[in-house]
Amino acid sequence: MRAWNPRFTALAVAMALSAWSGMASATEQAQQRREGRDVRQDTRQDARHTKQDCRAADQQSNAGCRQDKRHSKQQGRQTARDIKY
Numbered sequence: 001m002r003a004w005n006p007r008f009t010a011l012a013v014a015m016a017l018s019a020w021s022g023m024a025s026a027t028e029q030a031q032q033r034r035e036g037r038d039v040r041q042d043t044r045q046d047a048r049h050t051k052q053d054c055r056a057a058d059q060q061s062n063a064g065c066r067q068d069k070r071h072s073k074q075q076g077r078q079t080a081r082d083i084k085y
Contacts, residue, residue: 036080043076 047069054065 032084036084039080039083040076043073043079047072047076 050072051065051069054060054068055062059065060068
């Protein structure tokens with residue numbers, strides 16, 4: 001029976017460790033993407049309600065309410081970027 005080559009063993013261990021660390025990094029990035037998506041989705045809902053409330057209260061024109069909605073969504077996008085990067 002042939003004994004294991006020490007170089008082969010060291011190479012196999014190094015490959016396993018690098019694959020494991022790469023998977024951990026990918027998992028962390030996936031979690032950040034999920035959190036970013038959740039923030040954007042929540043922002044969309046909040047912006048929609050903000051516009052509906054604005055129109056119901058007749059505080060501004062439709063264009064003014066639309067601008068408020070856009071501003072709210074932009075803030076949510078920035079928050080999602082801050083989470084991801």
